[in-house]
Amino acid sequence: MIKVEGLTKRYARNVAVDNISFEVQKGQIVGFLGPNGAGKTTTMRVLTCFLPPTGGTANVAGYDVIEKPLEVKKRIGYLPETPPVYPEMEVGEYLTFVGRLKGLGGAPLAGRVKEVSEQCSIADVNKKLIGKLSKGYRQRVGLAQAIIHNPDVLVLDEPTSGLDPEQIIHTRDLIKSLSGNHTIILSTHILQEVEAMCEQVVIISKGKLVANDSVENLTSRLRGGETVLVEVEGRDGSLLDAPMVQQKLEQVAGVSRVVFKHARESRTAFEVESLQGRSVRADVARAVVESGWNLTELHALGLSLEDIFLQLTSGDKK
């Protein structure tokens, strides 16, 4: 549905997007992930024909963004970072206007306005001025605007930014419910959002593509072994000698690395990483107890998408 090849966008002095390629299948939800200024918005703007690329090609629904922008625009719904609403218009009036812009008219348009108002739960504010709406409502009006012409592709730039937790959950559910008929690209820097909604993740940093994979693959590929936090103290509640404990832990079978974390009061903490596919918690516990120490804490540190993200974008891959 979307095919981007070698996409590059250069501004006067800097390169915003550098040679990015990815593909999105029909009906998928793709999370576009990256720190602020990574080039997410620029890429989306190229896809929506707002900006022409400096190099490479982008193909949406079978049409090239440079050669057939009108055809692409007909098939794409776009919610920019700030919803593009006119404060002096009423909600219904605004949706009708956007519908007309997208080429709808007459009875089908009135039907669509009603449909999307219900879908986005904004039917109750139909007669209100957009300028008087809260941020959450305005965002939903923005979303309604993006889907009014039933586009094949939806491009959402940070659709949940600035919403309260309840609204975020609601918006996520709404986006998920749209995924069947629409191919969705959404950008965000909130990682739970990608874990909660997306099937595929595209991570970019400083304009470069650093990962493009399914959420499961990405987490399992990078997770490797498990990481365990271990906290120990002497039997009589005394502080132990850190290098000695570290040495002991390193001898446990299946441990790949032990990192000293901190020593607080009498307790010393370490992060123990296991080899790929091995669970070391039981062995570590046994080793500690057998050495005659108190095991005060032991828990697995899950490697979240957050860690992966930081690993990838900070540039030091393990």
Next chain:
Amino acid sequence: MRNVLVIFRKEINSYFVSPIAYGLMAFFALLAGFFFYSATTMFVQRGMESQMMGRSFPMSVNEWVIRPVLSNVSVIGLFLIPMITMRLFAEEKRSGTYELLVTSPIRDIEIILGKWFAAVAMYACILAISLLDLLILFAYGKPDWKPMMIGYLGLLLQGGSLLAIGTFISNTTRSQIVAGVASFAVCLLLWVLDWVSAFETAAWAKVVSYMSVLTHFEPFSKGLIDTKDVVYYLSMIVLGLFLTARSMESTRWRA
């Protein structure tokens, strides 16, 4: 064409839901009313004077009332036009709705034409108020209506060309204030260019004076349609709209 209408309707609505339209119309009604009042008073006084002196000569309402009123209106137009055009694009760029327009399946030129037509229609509504004053003349006398209509055609053409330039300037900035001030400066400049002909008769002065919007309005106020003036106004309109289209294209590349 349908898309032009969509934009046109939206723009007209936004003029009339905000106080801009009413404010401008009230301001204009006051000024035009004053000009009309002073012109008719002058006309009546001169008429009485010439009668008292015993050598009454025919005085034309067209020449004594309609023409000065139209000339004055054309000058007020220079002040109103920046206020009409300043928000056209600047406001959309500031609020982010520009992105909606540009990513909709609609051509740049359709957006520009829709906005420009709306601005012209707004200006025509304002001008229509001065027409109300002049219609009073028809109740008491028999002015010739054809030159008057030609005068209004001239006002529309002059307005149209300045509105096109204002549209262009509004497209170059995100700030309404900047757009308004810059358009006003350009309007004023195009007005005073004519003044060089007062002290200089060299060829360059003629060229400079030719570029003034007001020189070209004079024949219209007399009820004359000169091709030269029509061509001048039409080319100004095309130039303004063409520059707007170029500006839209260039913001796309520069972002």
